[in-house]
Amino acid sequence: MSEINEGKKSEYRVAVGIDVGTTYSSFAYAHKKAPREIYPYTDWPEFSGRFKTPTALLYDEGFKNLKAWGFPALAERPTRRNKNSTSKPVERFTLHLGSMENKSPLPNGLDYKKAITDYLRELSKIIKQTIANIWELDFFTHVVLVLTIPTEFDDNAIAIMRACAFEAGLLRNLNSRNLVFITEPEAAAIHCMESLKQHNLQVGTNIMVVDCGGGTVDLTTRQLLDDDKLSEITERTKDFCGGSYVDQEFLNFLRCRVGTSTINLVNDKHYHQLQYVLQEFCRKVKIRFSGDKSEFVPVDLELDELCPVLEKYCKGEYLNRMEQNDWRVRLNFEDVKAMFDPVVERIMLLINAQLRSSNNSSALILVGGFSESKYLQSRIKQEFSTKVRVISIPPQPATAIIKGAVTYGMKEEVHTSRVLKWTYGTSINKKWKQGDPEERKLPGGRINRFDRLAKKGTQVDERVTRTFYPCCKHQRKIVIDIFITSEDDAKYCDDPHVKPLGRLSIELPLSLNDEICFITFTLTFDDFEIQACTEVSNIGERYETTFYLDV
Template sequence: MDFEKLSIAERKIIVGIDFGTTYSGVAWAETQRPDRRVAITSWPISKTAREGESSDKVPTRLRYNGDNTEWGFSIPITAPPDQTIEWFKLDLDPSLESMGAAVTNAAARGGRGVDQLVTDYMSALGDHLMYTLREKLGEGVVKSTPLEFIVTVPAIWSDLAKDKTKQACQLANGLSATKVPIHLISEPEAAAIYALHGLDPHGLNIGDSFVICDAGGGTVDLISYTITNLKPILEVQEATPGTGALCGSTFLNMRFGKFLKAKLGREEGFDDEVLAEAMERFEKIVKRQFTMSAPPDESFIIPVGGLANNRELGISRGRYALKAADLQTIFEPVVQEVIKLVKDQITSSKVPIRAVLLVGGFGASNYLKERLRNAVDRNIQIMQPPNAWLAVVHGAVMKGLAQSAPEKLTMVKVQNRKARKHYGTEWRTRYDEKIHGHLRDKRHWCGLDGCWKVYTMEWFIKKGDSVSENEPFFTSFVWTGPVSQGRIRKIKMDIYADRTARLAPMTKDENVSLLCHVEADVSHIPENQLQRRKGTDGQQYYELNCKIEAVYLSASTQYTLLFNNSRYNSVTAEYV
């Protein structure tokens, strides 16, 4: 394939941002060299040292130090823990019972809300990205080539949390200055595009199904795909609505911190600094080395500088010997939760699963892989693709390339997704005693049609339905209003969602929640183009025939109002 044939108009720099709970990653590619995806692996350790630390990802951490905003590796390890803000990503979705708020100390935030924290972090990330691009490609190329961003979000998040992420990115310096398009993709889908692309093509058959388990720092997201086509490109469709929970490796760190405090917290010299260094060692080395084959009395060395020797506790020369048996107690409850998620996903797929692909930082854990291997059916392979930690960010770049030139740059195509919930809206229907008898006291008289009416739900999509981003869903409706109340200026509509496992209900109840307000301004349409009809009560009524078009993308939804053969993309969807 000759990528150089891309027209000048199609040339872009595609940037993937994996904004994570504990670590974040950035990768990019030029559309004319799509097979050369580059992940940023060099990070600043201070305002002046732009490339002091080498790592595949950078910690998602902030510290406000006077007028300085420190981030990632530029926060000194000696900085008091109560000044460092971490795990704040989880506060974007308060609907998940997150431990985010409990951990990110209010004092360090100085009254800043989560939106501000995300914007500040993204600004620092965007700034470093622009510096890196100028270093690697030269000022001229960066100035003359448009950028496009693909930002990843957990699939289990609410639409509001996803929308908040996008808005925070749009406000971030470095991303906003260039008014670049920002698209969202769900983390497990990005991981799947990368992981499935990397599978040995000779071993694949149409009809094979895989579970992708994207286990990160805060969230674990799962999704299953079935191969529907192998050539010219790999095409897949979702086999079941995705699932997930908060049970990532952050919880291991929390459990380790608790364990260490309980064990050594009363020793003289044990303080926040000792704990911070121990946590660092656990995060970077011990957590990744631990395997099931470790004998129970094997020890892993944790630095505890300044603590007196104590043979009984296992402290010698400023080092604490952490036993494998203790590590297992730290790991087990978190691993159990992931195993349960994987088994439930396999069961709900209703198709035989060939393999589970483990990706993400926690997905790279040897212990998790071995425990899963023992827990699921022997015929199901457990695989860890190379570079599992970067799978999400590479997949995001691949998705961005595909969006910019679908014919030439698509490597793995997700044909259909399964709706994760019921989506619909509420309309007035003619009251029918046989169907709506139980709603008798909720009916009201309609002067236009001269009959009783009642509000019921109209669902565009039901949970588990196949949705494709190439095929929009349409819903027709009639917008009415008495002419005596003045001309219609806005057509409004509320979109609802119901994420329970039940059948879509006929009427709105406590499980049906408002998802967003959709609004289109029609005040510029000449009065004589607004249809009218005389009601049975003798009054004049406006009666506008409209349609709503809904397109369900990987991690967002677009609503467009169609009226009078015009498209109102200006429909503002405000998520609740």
């Protein structure tokens, strides 16, 4: 638990939305004087023109120095100088913030928090320089940062991201108010509100957001309220079936041509060359594929030029066949469709399941990098046009999340409620009564119990308020412990499934006229961080804190 530094929202002039994704990252920015003019950054090192850069880092031995990040860390065209390079970048390190099993292992000696911090540090240099080139202002005072997060991030993950952002130089103080968080689907929904207005959606309409990223596909359903506000009505669902899994299917295609052991060895010893082949596949095939056979043109890949080291490891029948074909492989329509279909089918299943859990939706918004795929768009329209009245695909769906984050930074009151992933509660001291465990009886005939503040799976309108009284008028301190549990409720705070979130200690004033004062306690779920505010009666003194799990 740490004190929150006060910040004045009226001082914010620029909002920056930042999305550090599993496979790709991006940011956008806008000034409050022109809030509709949101600019995604595209001038990435060595790969200008794209909205995103890979979430990848390249270190020297021992991970002391960072050699490259983004595109330069991931793929490099083979040359005489680097054709034997064996260095391998670090990827998918943000997955270690989540609770998924079988995370991609990191190299020995590298902590995922260091990787996140190093990546944010390089990103912060570009963000600061970009803002400084356009406006004269104090970055830490006049810029609000909105960091998008996956839906499964818990309070601990958010706390780690904040700590990494501070270490990376994005914040002046650890608990600076100019950093707020928003989930990726919520940011996407906020951005798409403008495009949905043309469909005259009524208040009460259910809107499903399908965020198809590089690694994951994330779904949530929201309800349209008055004044274009949104309320979350279902718990989020997700699966690992984003665009990068099409890349994996392409690698499986290559395995059938040159051998599994060949691809594995190249991936292990010459990662940059294999990634260069993948980039060529994305540029020439994946991005252009629409699923329309009449407009498809077969693509030939010259593997001896794109990945010359393949010749070193290819053996036996695979080698004979590749030499006969001059190391050329042809991608036909059926080949490419077979790469897309297993991934697309999983997305179809996710959407169907979300429709059932939300009692159907009248609108579906498709966003995220993989949503740029014409084939995915056509399949979704074909499958769901009779089930969902409006299917909306905004221009540049890859930028919807960061643009929505910028909009959120301009006016944070867009959302009004959310579905909680945890049950929150506190320890309360009550009179022991018959039937209570004898071993839990405290001196004075009292007992400590778990008192639920907010239940998992329910909607909470931003905050929960509770009043606490001292046990007697002479009490000089009140301690409020906050706990979380994955269950709907708990009896006691030391139950196995209950975890401590934080502790708030309040010094009580001497009671005026011997009156017993009381504490108004408010737990706020705004900005995706758990903040607590207390106000002591009689003197009206307020205390604000935020809770963090161990990072």
